[in-house]
Amino acid sequence: MSTxxxxxxxxxxxxxxxxxxxxxxxxxxxxxxxxxxxxHRYWFAEHHLNPGVLGVSPAVSIALVGSATSTIRLGxxxxxxxxxxxxATVEEFGxxxxxxxxxxxxxxxxxIGRQKPADGSTVKAAVSAYTxxxxxxxxxxxxxxxxxxxxxxxxxxxxLLKTAGGKVAAFLDLLQQPGAYTPDYDSxxxxxxxxxxxxxxxxxxxxxxxxxGEDAPVxxxxxxASGGSSATVAGERGLRFVAGYHHSPSTVLDAVKAYRAAxxxxxxxxxxxxxxxxxxVVASSDEEAAELASGYxxxxxxxxxxxxxxxxxxxxxxxxxxxxxxxxELVRDRxxxxxxxxxxxxxxxxxxxxxxxxxxxxxxxxxxxDHPDRVRSYELLAAEWxxxxxx
Numbered sequence: 001m002s003t004x005x006x007x008x009x010x011x012x013x014x015x016x017x018x019x020x021x022x023x024x025x026x027x028x029x030x031x032x033x034x035x036x037x038x039x040h041r042y043w044f045a046e047h048h049l050n051p052g053v054l055g056v057s058p059a060v061s062i063a064l065v066g067s068a069t070s071t072i073r074l075g076x077x078x079x080x081x082x083x084x085x086x087x088a089t090v091e092e093f094g095x096x097x098x099x100x101x102x103x104x105x106x107x108x109x110x111x112i113g114r115q116k117p118a119d120g121s122t123v124k125a126a127v128s129a130y131t132x133x134x135x136x137x138x139x140x141x142x143x144x145x146x147x148x149x150x151x152x153x154x155x156x157x158x159x160l161l162k163t164a165g166g167k168v169a170a171f172l173d174l175l176q177q178p179g180a181y182t183p184d185y186d187s188x189x190x191x192x193x194x195x196x197x198x199x200x201x202x203x204x205x206x207x208x209x210x211x212x213g214e215d216a217p218v219x220x221x222x223x224x225a226s227g228g229s230s231a232t233v234a235g236e237r238g239l240r241f242v243a244g245y246h247h248s249p250s251t252v253l254d255a256v257k258a259y260r261a262a263x264x265x266x267x268x269x270x271x272x273x274x275x276x277x278x279x280x281v282v283a284s285s286d287e288e289a290a291e292l293a294s295g296y297x298x299x300x301x302x303x304x305x306x307x308x309x310x311x312x313x314x315x316x317x318x319x320x321x322x323x324x325x326x327x328x329e330l331v332r333d334r335x336x337x338x339x340x341x342x343x344x345x346x347x348x349x350x351x352x353x354x355x356x357x358x359x360x361x362x363x364x365x366x367x368x369x370d371h372p373d374r375v376r377s378y379e380l381l382a383a384e385w386x387x388x389x390x391x
Contacts, residue, residue, distance in 0.1 A: 004354055004390050006382065007041035008034050009077055009246075009277055009365040012055040016311040016369065023054050024064065026371045031065040033375050035072040037382040038391060041105060042069070043077035043363060049171060050308035052299065058107075059092040066100040075105025077242055077277070077363065078223040082113030082182050083175040086191035087210055094213025102217055107242060108192065109223030110230055112168060113182025139250040149356040152333035154250040155304070167306055186233050192220065193237070220268070221275070226251035227258035235259045238266020245353060246279040246365055249337040256357050275361040278353055279338040281368060282377040282384075286341040292368045292377075293340045294318040299367070300331040314369045343384035350381075351390070 010030065014023040031042050044061040047053045055061055058076030066074055074096070079089055089106070097104045139154035176182075194200035195210040196218060202208050221240040224230030225248035234241040235258070243255040256274055263272045279296070283289035295313035298321055302310035313321075339349045350362060364381065368374045385391050 004359065004385075005040035005361045006038075006385055006391065007043060007073075007275070007361060007363045008039050008378065009043045009045060009363040010055065010061070011045050011047065011053045011309075011365060011367070012061065013309075013367045014052050014054055014311050015371075016313050016317060018311070020054060026374075027061070028065055028068050029371070030375060030378070031069050031072065034378050034382075035069045037379055038386065039072060039364075039378070039382065040361065041073040041075055041363070043075045043105065043107065045077055046080045046111075047309070048175060049167060050303075052302070052311040053309040059096060062096050062104075063099070066096065066103075071103075073103050073105055073219075074100060075219070075221070076107045077105075078107035078109040078221065080111035081108050081185065081188050082111035083172075086188050087195060087208075090192055090195040090210045090213035090216075093218050094210060094216045097216040097218055098212055104216070104218045105221055106192070106218045107221035107223055108189070110185055112171065113176065143250075145253060145356040147352055147356050149352050150337055151250050151253065152336055155248075155333055167308070185229055189222070189233055189237065189239075196220070224255045224259070227254035231255050231258035232262045235262025235272070236264055238264050238269050240269065240273045240275070242275045242277065242363065243357065243359075244277050245337065245357070246277040247334075249333060252276065252357060256359075260358075273361075274357065274359050275363050276353060276357045276359040277363040277365060278350065279334070280346055280350070280364045280366050280377065280381065281338070281340045282343055282346045282366075282380045283373070284342065284380070286345055289340045289342065289346075289377075291315050292373050293338060295369060296338055296367070297323075297328075297331050297335055300334045301327055304330050312367050312369050343380045346381060347384045347388060347390075350385075351388075 010027060012023055012027050034042065042065065044058040045055050046058050047055055058079055062074045093104055093106045142153050143151040145151060191200060195213055196216060198209060198214045200208050219240060221242055222230055222234035223242045224234065225244045231241065241259045243252050245252040260272050281289050281293040283292055294315045295318040298313050298318055299309055302308060339346045354362060366374055366377045368377065
């Protein structure tokens with residue numbers, strides 16, 4: 001029987017009542033603990049302007065945990081290319097590979113970047129381009145995969161414009177130089193691969209070499225939420241692909257289907273290789289896990305209301321919130337696809353996710369208010385996964 005490695009996707013959350021220093025200490029401790037539990041990779045996301053999520057730079061985060069660990073692979077899931085240059089990204093990961101050789105994964109994803117507007121604002125142009133490139137089918141009703149995996153009604157990303165247009169504009173203004181526009185995504189991936197291989201040639205015909213970075217044995221991954229351009233680019237270039245069930249559950253099957261359809265063997269891979277992410281909370285019982293996960297709804301509500309990810313609430317803070325029907329609908333898809341329960345309950349649902357998507361690996365993101373509960377969740381899951389022979 002083939003195995004399915006588990007990895008960690010860390011957003012570096014901050015809990016209510018705590019500060020940045022404690023979150024940083026927790027980050028290092030969780031990396032050390034999950035390495036001991038047997039997790040395969042430790043990945044960092046990139047988010048900005050979120051009071052409760054501190055993962056603003058995957059490269060910096062990797063540097064923080066690299067010297068505190070020794071065997072677990074370290075990487076990004078992912079670097080946001082909407083406002084980053086391929087050269088600087090390759091140089092950063094090249095330096096990290098020199099410090100922690102043979103352990104680096106460079107996961108890159110699309111993000112909202114300033115687009116040249118045909119008309120209207122750059123914010124609308126950016127969101128319009130991002131939405132169009134997501135692609136995939138329409139998911140305006142709840143569905144189930146053949147094995148029962150829930151594919152909820154799709155969240156309307158453009159609804160964020162109504163509540164967070166000003167924040168999106170600030171994001172574009174603060175993270176990109178004045179007058180700068182985001183290049184074509186496929187060309188950015190080409191540049192990254194060429195810099196790593198030492199074959200980059202400038203538009204003017206001059207060879208350019210990335211030092212550090214050139215010839216670094218970095219695994220390149222492409223992140224995608226649907227059947228749009230990211231999945232196609234990953235497949236056509238024969239790269240590893242990450243599909244996000246944890247943040248876009250309705251379109252995860254679109255993403256893996258498009259990737260497989262576009263896949264061409266390459267010097268990187270002979271056949272498709274997929275990791276799928278999932279939100280998970282594990283405790284000794286279903287009831288205990290549900291209590292630990294109870295702040296998740298408020299956390300998602302903050303993101304979709306335009307506030308950003310809030311410091312993760314305590315169960316008492318979550319219980320005190322009076323939900324409106326509109327709020328419940330706003331977060332329902334994420335609540336229903338968070339995998340919460342005892343080790344047996346969650347492992348059953350992870351196997352269902354793996355089988356529906358054909359995932360080669362699973363990336364687990366877990367947030368609870370108290371750090372020991374978070375560590376314990378990863379520990380319990382690892383033990384159950386090994387018991388089943390999945391590892």
